[in-house]
Amino acid sequence: MNAAGIRCATTDDLDNLITSNAGAYVTKSATPDPRVGNPSPRMKGLPNGSINAMGLPNHGLDYYLDYVLADQKKRPDRMNFLSVAGITLDDNLQMLHTIQDSAFNGFTELNLSCPNVPGKPQVGYDFGRVQEVLTAVFDFFTKPLGVKLPPYFDMAHFDQIAAILNRYPLAFVNTINSVGNGLVINAETETAVLKPKGGFGGIGGASIKPIALANVRALRLRLNPTIAIIGTGGVVNGQDVFEHLLCGADMVQIGSKFGFEGTPLFDRLNQELSAIMATKGYTSIADFKGKLKTLD
Numbered sequence: 001m002n003a004a005g006i007r008c009a010t011t012d013d014l015d016n017l018i019t020s021n022a023g024a025y026v027t028k029s030a031t032p033d034p035r036v037g038n039p040s041p042r043m044k045g046l047p048n049g050s051i052n053a054m055g056l057p058n059h060g061l062d063y064y065l066d067y068v069l070a071d072q073k074k075r076p077d078r079m080n081f082l083s084v085a086g087i088t089l090d091d092n093l094q095m096l097h098t099i100q101d102s103a104f105n106g107f108t109e110l111n112l113s114c115p116n117v118p119g120k121p122q123v124g125y126d127f128g129r130v131q132e133v134l135t136a137v138f139d140f141f142t143k144p145l146g147v148k149l150p151p152y153f154d155m156a157h158f159d160q161i162a163a164i165l166n167r168y169p170l171a172f173v174n175t176i177n178s179v180g181n182g183l184v185i186n187a188e189t190e191t192a193v194l195k196p197k198g199g200f201g202g203i204g205g206a207s208i209k210p211i212a213l214a215n216v217r218a219l220r221l222r223l224n225p226t227i228a229i230i231g232t233g234g235v236v237n238g239q240d241v242f243e244h245l246l247c248g249a250d251m252v253q254i255g256s257k258f259g260f261e262g263t264p265l266f267d268r269l270n271q272e273l274s275a276i277m278a279t280k281g282y283t284s285i286a287d288f289k290g291k292l293k294t295l296d
């Protein structure tokens with residue numbers, strides 16, 4: 001499926017997704033009210049990925065909730081995901097109350113890369129805050145909910161975030177979001193390529209696959225089996241999908257590459273993954289999911 005933020009901000013984008021061979025879709029992370037987002041250039045393609053500082057441009061929660069409600073009426077059998085990214089905890093709780101009180105019965109993805117109070121790191125990097133947010137959310141929210149996580153790079157952080165997440169009835173964890181605050185420069189003009197944030201932005205694409213695979217594997221090994229894992233990051237071909245599944249992902253999302261290739265990507269990835277499985281004699285994903293071997 002697509003990753004939140006990529007070709008999923010308008011009803012046209014979403015119509016393209018539901019008529020494609022993607023297994024599911026997720027809507028652009030929503031805020032309570034529409035947002036214009038940051039000034040352009042705010043996203044740039046790179047030889048092996050992308051950098052972005054979009055600033056959460058979106059049409060507001062109601063726009064996406066209306067869309068998924070209409071879709072679930074038309075296609076009650078299909079999975080759909082609604083992503084929310086409140087700038088404040090109150091915004092997140094307000095949106096989740098609206099979703100809880102609505103007829104929506106799909107998955108809600110709570111983006112924990114949302115900003116924290118000024119001077120503190122994003123919520124996903126403030127473990128105490130993660131606990132506060134999830135405690136407040138699960139105080140009332142009973143529908144299927146997962147969290148979108150930033151990448152972690154330290155074994156102690158894998159231990160800490162997993163220990164926190166295991167305390168909540170999460171349907172899934174989506175790992176990873178873009179690798180935060182990279183910087184891409186144009187050496188000829190001696191200028192950063194993005195306008196917002198002095199050129200700092202989230203990095204996506206092939207270069208982040210080793211980080212994504214590590215986060216999928218580390219969390220699979222630590223999280224309760226009741227919590228499914230969506231693997232996101234660095235997928236450009238069927239082998240990358242296979243690797244995410246081997247690390248333990250139950251579902252795979254594609255961001256940067258989907259941005260460049262569009263919906264034919266899903267047909268290509270399905271074909272490439274099927275070819276790899278046939279070569280290896282696998283008839284189902286269960287034959288190899290999570291079965292990464294180590295050299296001990």
Ligand SMILES: CC(C)(C)CCc1c(C(=O)O)[nH]c(=O)[nH]c1=O
Pocket residue numbers: 005029052053054055056057085111113114115177178202
């Ligand atoms: C980074 C935030 C703007 C706080 C959240 C939205 C978001 C954005 C974005 O809208 O800039 N880009 C990403 O690569 N990941 C994200 O989660």
